[in-house]
Amino acid sequence: MLVDLQGPWNPIFGRLGLLLEVHYNNPVLFFAFELSVVVGVILVFWATCARKWGYLWREWLTTVDHKKIGVMYILVGLVMLFRGFFDALMIRSQQAIAVGPDSPGMLGAAHGYLPPYHFDQVFTAHGMIMILVAATPILVGIMNIVVPLQIGARDMAYPYLNALGLWLTVVSAALVMIALFVGDFSHAGWVGLAPLTELPYSPGVGVDYWIWSIQIGSIGTTMGAINLIATIVKMRAPGMTWGRIPVFTWTSMASNIIALTSFPVLGVTLALLTFDRYLGTHFFTVGLGGDLMMYTNLFWIWGHPEVYFVVLPAFGMLSEIIPTFSEKPLFGYVTMVIASMAIAAVSWSVWLHHFFTMGAGPNVNAYFSIATMLVGIPTGVKVFNWAFTMYRARMRFDTPMMWAIGSIFLLISGGLTGMMLSVPAVNYIVHNSVFVIAHFHNMFLLIVYAAFGAVSYWFPKVFGFKLDERWGKWFFWFFTAGTLMVFIPMYTLGFMGMTRRLDYISHPAWQPLLTAEMIGIGLYAISIAMFVIQLAVSLRDREKNRVGADAWGTSRSLEWASHSPVPFYNFAVTPVVHARDEWAWRREHGLTSLRPDRYLDIHMPKNTAVPLILGLLSLAFGFAMVWRIWWLAAISVIGIIVVIIYRSFDKDTDYIIPAAEVEKMEKEFLERASKIEGDAPAAGGAAGGVYAAPQAPTKKHQGD
Amino acid sequence: MSSHAAESVDPRTAVLWDYEDHGHDPISTRTFGFWLYMLSDAMIFAALFAAYGVYVRNAAGGPTITDIVHPIYAMWETVVVLTSVFAYGLGMAALKRGNRSGVTTWLLVAFVLGLVFLGMEYKEFADLLAAGAIPQRSGFLSAYWTMVLTHGLHMVFGLLWMAIMLIQVAREGFTQNVVYRLLNLRLFWHFQAIIWVCVFTFVYLKGVL
Numbered sequence: 077m078l079v080d081l082q083g084p085w086n087p088i089f090g091r092l093g094l095l096l097e098v099h100y101n102n103p104v105l106f107f108a109f110e111l112s113v114v115v116g117v118i119l120v121f122w123a124t125c126a127r128k129w130g131y132l133w134r135e136w137l138t139t140v141d142h143k144k145i146g147v148m149y150i151l152v153g154l155v156m157l158f159r160g161f162f163d164a165l166m167i168r169s170q171q172a173i174a175v176g177p178d179s180p181g182m183l184g185a186a187h188g189y190l191p192p193y194h195f196d197q198v199f200t201a202h203g204m205i206m207i208l209v210a211a212t213p214i215l216v217g218i219m220n221i222v223v224p225l226q227i228g229a230r231d232m233a234y235p236y237l238n239a240l241g242l243w244l245t246v247v248s249a250a251l252v253m254i255a256l257f258v259g260d261f262s263h264a265g266w267v268g269l270a271p272l273t274e275l276p277y278s279p280g281v282g283v284d285y286w287i288w289s290i291q292i293g294s295i296g297t298t299m300g301a302i303n304l305i306a307t308i309v310k311m312r313a314p315g316m317t318w319g320r321i322p323v324f325t326w327t328s329m330a331s332n333i334i335a336l337t338s339f340p341v342l343g344v345t346l347a348l349l350t351f352d353r354y355l356g357t358h359f360f361t362v363g364l365g366g367d368l369m370m371y372t373n374l375f376w377i378w379g380h381p382e383v384y385f386v387v388l389p390a391f392g393m394l395s396e397i398i399p400t401f402s403e404k405p406l407f408g409y410v411t412m413v414i415a416s417m418a419i420a421a422v423s424w425s426v427w428l429h430h431f432f433t434m435g436a437g438p439n440v441n442a443y444f445s446i447a448t449m450l451v452g453i454p455t456g457v458k459v460f461n462w463a464f465t466m467y468r469a470r471m472r473f474d475t476p477m478m479w480a481i482g483s484i485f486l487l488i489s490g491g492l493t494g495m496m497l498s499v500p501a502v503n504y505i506v507h508n509s510v511f512v513i514a515h516f517h518n519m520f521l522l523i524v525y526a527a528f529g530a531v532s533y534w535f536p537k538v539f540g541f542k543l544d545e546r547w548g549k550w551f552f553w554f555f556t557a558g559t560l561m562v563f564i565p566m567y568t569l570g571f572m573g574m575t576r577r578l579d580y581i582s583h584p585a586w587q588p589l590l591t592a593e594m595i596g597i598g599l600y601a602i603s604i605a606m607f608v609i610q611l612a613v614s615l616r617d618r619e620k621n622r623v624g625a626d627a628w629g630t631s632r633s634l635e636w637a638s639h640s641p642v643p644f645y646n647f648a649v650t651p652v653v654h655a656r657d658e659w660a661w662r663r664e665h666g667l668t669s670l671r672p673d674r675y676l677d678i679h680m681p682k683n684t685a686v687p688l689i690l691g692l693l694s695l696a697f698g699f700a701m702v703w704r705i706w707w708l709a710a711i712s713v714i715g716i717i718v719v720i721i722y723r724s725f726d727k728d729t730d731y732i733i734p735a736a737e738v739e740k741m742e743k744e745f746l747e748r749a750s751k752i753e754g755d756a757p758a759a760g761g762a763a764g765g766v767y768a769a770p771q772a773p774t775k776k777h778q779g780d
Numbered sequence: 781m782s783s784h785a786a787e788s789v790d791p792r793t794a795v796l797w798d799y800e801d802h803g804h805d806p807i808s809t810r811t812f813g814f815w816l817y818m819l820s821d822a823m824i825f826a827a828l829f830a831a832y833g834v835y836v837r838n839a840a841g842g843p844t845i846t847d848i849v850h851p852i853y854a855m856w857e858t859v860v861v862l863t864s865v866f867a868y869g870l871g872m873a874a875l876k877r878g879n880r881s882g883v884t885t886w887l888l889v890a891f892v893l894g895l896v897f898l899g900m901e902y903k904e905f906a907d908l909l910a911a912g913a914i915p916q917r918s919g920f921l922s923a924y925w926t927m928v929l930t931h932g933l934h935m936v937f938g939l940l941w942m943a944i945m946l947i948q949v950a951r952e953g954f955t956q957n958v959v960y961r962l963l964n965l966r967l968f969w970h971f972q973a974i975i976w977v978c979v980f981t982f983v984y985l986k987g988v989l
Contacts, residue, residue: 078916233809298820306813314798336816340823348831348926357915357922358840359831365838365919370831377827649797662796672797721944727957 079356081704082279090705091281095259102183104166104190109257138683140235141644142220143538145242149217150531156249157210161604163202165597168562170195172594176584187580195579196263197282201252203266204286207386208293209249211520214527215389216245216300219328222534223304225635225642226322228313228651233306235681236729241300243691248293251698255285259702262286265577267379268349270360270371275353281702283353288698291346294339301335304328313634315653322633323406326413327392330420334385337424342378345371354704369434376427384423387519388416390526391458394480396633397526397533398462401477402469403630405657408461415454415461422451432503441500448498455491459484474628475548479529482556483522490518493567511570514563521559528555536627540641541618547610554603561596565589624749625670632657639670639745645678645733648742671746678733686723690716807960814964818971821934825975828927829982835923836987842918845987848908854984857900858976864893865973872966878954883962887946890969894939901932924983931979934972941965 084093099105123129136144173179174188185191190198224232232238255261260282264272273283308321308329321329348359349371358366399406406412428436428444462484471477493515496502506512528551536542569589574581581590614621626636636659638647649672655661662668693715700708836845867889874882905925908914915925945965948958 234813237813302813302816302820305816306809310809310812311804336820337823340820341827344824344827344831348922351915351922351926355915357926358838358919359835359922361919363840364917365835365840365842365922367834367838367919370834374827374831649799652795652798654794665794667794667796672799674799676799717940724944724957724961725948727952727955 079275079354081275085704087707088705090700090703090708092703092705094281097280098259099184102194104183104194105256108162112253112256134683137688138685140231140239140681140683140687142224142232142235142238143642143644145238146217146220146222147538148242149213149220149245152246152249153210153212153214153217156205156213156252158604159253160202160205160210161600163198163205165601166190166198167195167202168590168594168597170198170579171581172587172590174579175581175587175590177582179580185579190579192579193263196265196577197261199577200262200264200266200282200286201255204262204290205249205252206520207266207382208290209245209252211386211523211527212293212297213245213249214531215331215386215523216241216297218393218527218530218534219304219332219389220300221538222530222635223325223328224307224311225537225638225646226325226633227308227311227316228634228647228653229307229311230646230650230678231311231681232303233310234303236684236687236723237299238303239684239687240690241296241303243687244296244299244694245293247691247695247698248289248296250695251285251289251292251702254699255282255289259285267375268371270349270368271362271366273349273353274361284702287346287350287353288701291343291350292694292698294342294346297335298339298343301332301339304332305336313647313650313653316634317653319410320653320656320658323395323409323412323416324389324392324633327388327395327416330416331385331388331392334381334388334420334423338378338381338385341374342382345374345378348374372431372434373427376430377424380427380430381420381423383516383519384419386523388419390483390523391416393526393530393533394462394483395458397476397480397529398465399657400533400628400631401472401474401480402466403472404465404469405632405660406461407464407467408457409656411457412461415457418454419451422447422454426451429498429503432500433507438500445498445500449495452491452495455487459487459491472630475543475545475552476529476533478549478552479525479532482552483525483529486518486522486525486559490515490522493518506570508575509570510566510574510576513576514566514570517563517566521563528552533628534635536621536623537635537638537640537642539618540623541614541621542623542627544610544613544617544621547606547613551603551606551610554599554606558596558599558603561599562593563596565592565596622752624752626659626663626668630660632660634658637662637668637670639749643741643745645680645738648672648675648678648738670749671742675735675738675742677735678738679730680733681730682728684723684729686719689719693719806956807963810960811963811967814967818967821971824930825978828923828930829978832923832927832983835919838919840918840920842921843911843913845920845924845983848911848913848924849984849987850904851980851984851988853900853904854980857897857904858980860893860897860900861973861976864890864897865970867893868966868969872962875954875959875962880949880953883949884946887942887949891939891942891946894935894942898932898935898939901928901935905929928979928983931972931975934968934975938965938969938972941968 081091083091083097085091086093100109123132136148139145170188170190174181174185179187181187181189183189183191185194188195220232220238224230252261260280262268262273262278262282262285264278264283264286268283268286271277273286308325312321348357351357352359352361352366358364360366360368360371362368395406395412425447426444428440429448432441432444493511497506497512497515532543532548566589569586572586572589574583574586581587623640625639627640634651634653635642637651651658659668693712697709697712697716700706700712839845867886871883871886871890874886905928908925913921915922941961942965945958945962948961952958
């Protein structure tokens, strides 16, 4: 052992003896444990009873199909979004209860029901989960599904690597969930404040869970980034020139360039912290040459670009949804693309604004202040472009559009408070107050709004039927009411001087606003119920809600030129692209038939269990490293290397679907589509400019 | 912002589907992907170099940079690395001619030279260990060990990869898979040499200034 560990350690079980110190009799932990076990048992029971294991294995666990991988990414993201929401519920209820010296305490807490150590783990988990294993997987999942379809590709550039990226993300989420039951989670904030994360100050396994979860997940994200960029550069259909690539694909590209260049920096940062904790080096320690500001710098060199990594795809989603429901081409395509790239570029020069108050000096602060303000220019360009797209358009308020418009409002309010924070003088006053928290939640919620909009927008493309509109709108309104009720009081509390991360509120004047926030979180809880009901109702009525290729009747980009649901080979024959809004162009010229003259053989990658096995080995490795079970870690690493080498000798990785087979499958798709009653709203006339369909999309246009 | 160029296409004669098999080129796709990976690897080294730049003065009373670096010894290491890369390059010239034994021979030479480099590095660090200049001594030594050994770890993976390529060239000949892997390994191996030149310059040469 190179470092002196507090607590037990033995060569076989590592530090697992620390488990005895966890307070399992705590009802909060017990409830979480019970809920997860019950849900898990129900799922396993259902899969066994319905004989679904074979189906799950063949169709999902070993798949390399980018759409299924995308769906799994989104499912992981949604589950973790729920977990992150539970953490938020606990933070809000603790703060609503623990106000003033006379507030009661229970379950071992002096005030409220969460002792400080537990409360700190809750907010750390909330932040880490929401950003890295909720928002990121949902966005990556949508990119995975949509980008290859939008550029007319058959799959991603590296389908096998794609599956590997997914399973590493799942491992990241799994480690966070395991931390809930086996040991602790980090209590040092999601940013891992150094030197609080150093071994002497965090002697348990919590920080190690945090490190390995992020480290393994971020390797998956980097692989996904390589895959998406290569797909966009190398896999475009004929005619899909750079000037015709849909804006969502452009923003995905910008976003993945950020991921590719910034996640390695996070990897290095966490590796250095790992060396400190495991080997006793002195990177971020106090004394012996350690430099804790180095941690903050390195972390935010990743952390700030990461903010744009998640916001840019959201901008892309808005750029697809708004034109569809405005029945008009997107205003300012070229400026939209330039703005996305400009945001990606500037994202690299703003990280220091996260610690304006740490005494960097006026010149440094001024530089980063100006760099931060510069982001407002391309973002403003985007907002104006969306506004001009909607200006004098035939707007329709389907659920995706509601989310998109909500998202723009959040972008404006969050962007303006961001501008306030980018002024160092203002920042000195509100730094570390909940004003900052309200600002970045505001920004993240714009992403959530865009993602919910995108999910309901592209849902019919993936599953072949629409989500229920009525419950979707209830979901939207309750979610919006929750957003307003939580974050307007939070902004206000920030100005009233309330700092972040408080488990006890010393100032009773804040109580009314904290109660308001509590009501807001209740509204969020109701909205989650609405979402679940929406899913259930949509699933029940799926036959009634089936749609043709162009689910919304006014969609514009290439993904709507394939069947709904999209067959596993995407396009029976690769489409040729003629215009920036290819599908709108085809609709305008009456070319929406999806029946090509003839069919060709299709070359496809085979399913493989290797990514899943590598994922399981990584999970074993992560768990072993957290608990310092060296033998298991060594075996898993060797296992990973051996499996990778073994796979490199496998020559049987692809297969051919014969043209006749393709024809048969296509015939079925076309027949099914011809039975669907076209209930899509009629597209408008003159207001749509050259691309709005002059004729209403009839049944004939819904995929032949 | 509609694209007016599209209107010059006559929809009656428009070709909607592409029936030609363009046979997308896996070698170029995979080499491109590997370039992207190298970009992310470059960021790893960039972060380490930046950190090293900060830590180089933080010797905490222990050995300083001038105490531990030997630029002449490191120069010989550089010679070995660059010769290994040169040998690999000759192997790639043999690949171009489809000369299997040429590829095998030059890969073996590159492999052995890589091993020599790792041996020299091993001796260097064994000496540091014996002198008590361990990574736990100071922030500077932590950064020094991490930076140089991260490069060393890359060299180890490169050698492992090279060994596997020797087997695959022998078993499968120049199939598409083997060729793209050889090309990617060339990128990787050259890149490690470039990183080593940066290490040599910023750590070993600058260290004695």
